[in-house]
Amino acid sequence: MNANVILPAPVRALPTDDPEQILAFAADAMLQGVKVALATLVAVRGGAARSLGSQIAVASDGRFCGYVSGGCVEAAVASEALLAMSAGKDQIVKFGAGSRFFDIVLPCGGGITIAIHVLKDVSVILQTLELLNKRLSAALRYSPCGQILDLVPSGGRPRWIGGDFVTVYHPRPRILVCGETVEAMAVASIGKAAGYDVVRTGQGRKEMSASIDEFTAVVLLRHDLEAEQATLNEALRSSAFYIGALGSTRTHEKRVQRLQANGWSSTDIDRIKAPIGVFGPTRDASSLALSVMADVAASRLAASYEDRR
Structure with missing residues (x-):
């Protein structure tokens, strides 16, 4: 030089x-x-x-x-x-x-x-x-x-x-947020701030299925088990690295019974993190969103660690 x-x-x-x-x-x-x-x-x-x-x-x-x-x-x-x-x-x-x-x-x-x-x-x-x-x-x-x-x-x-x-x-991590609740809006906001590709459900079932891959976290934030069922079924069929659902322990017991009645195995059902989040119970949307995103991030890091072994 x-x-x-x-x-x-x-x-x-x-x-x-x-x-x-x-x-x-x-x-x-x-x-x-x-x-x-x-x-x-x-x-x-x-x-x-x-x-x-x-x-x-x-x-x-x-x-x-x-x-x-x-x-x-x-x-x-x-x-x-x-x-x-x-x-x-x-x-x-x-x-x-x-x-x-x-x-x-x-x-x-x-x-x-x-x-x-x-x-x-x-x-x-x-x-x-x-x-x-x-x-x-x-x-x-x-x-x-x-x-x-x-x-x-x-x-x-x-x-x-x-x-x-x-x-x-690897592709940018994606978070698919199911729900039109204030909690869903808070999770979507924090997810975007954290650099995730955020997808909100509400589109057709085929499009929703195409949004879920091994780099996707599925977050179900509906207050109605019936309303979440279609998205939950797609998530369980997918390779999503995280599946979490809103609701108390009692609510999740009802969710498990519905899934068992529909033929889902214990191995499939055990993929669902419910109640969702790393701390709780929470009583406001922002605290829940922080809890959910921390849980998603921890699961992503754990999956990355397994890939590095």
């Missing part, structure tokens, strides 16, 4: 850790003719604020988005990415414990390794975004030796395979 080259100062363009938004930022910049580097967390030593596969996209004009830590090294990572783009060569850089940057210390006391790849082709990013838009998982395999990024079949967790690192992407 020419020592006389003056690089721009890193500036956070978007405060997000959402993988889809990070890839979209990279794609948009490249389509505008701006060089982009993708920095990926590929190793952790000790404690760390982020999981393997976390990323930062850095544009050659200094803009960046994403996180690989709690916010303490992101600007330094962006600076290293700018150097990599200027030199036209990928880099593997360590921060925290075991790093050459003695003045950059991670609060957790651990260390992280970041693989910085200078993107050569936007097509692989666009293909990944297309899969996520179709609510399909995707994976990118990075070869440090070849400095190549390829789209590969998804599955498993972010990991090293031989000398290559695979980053796995």
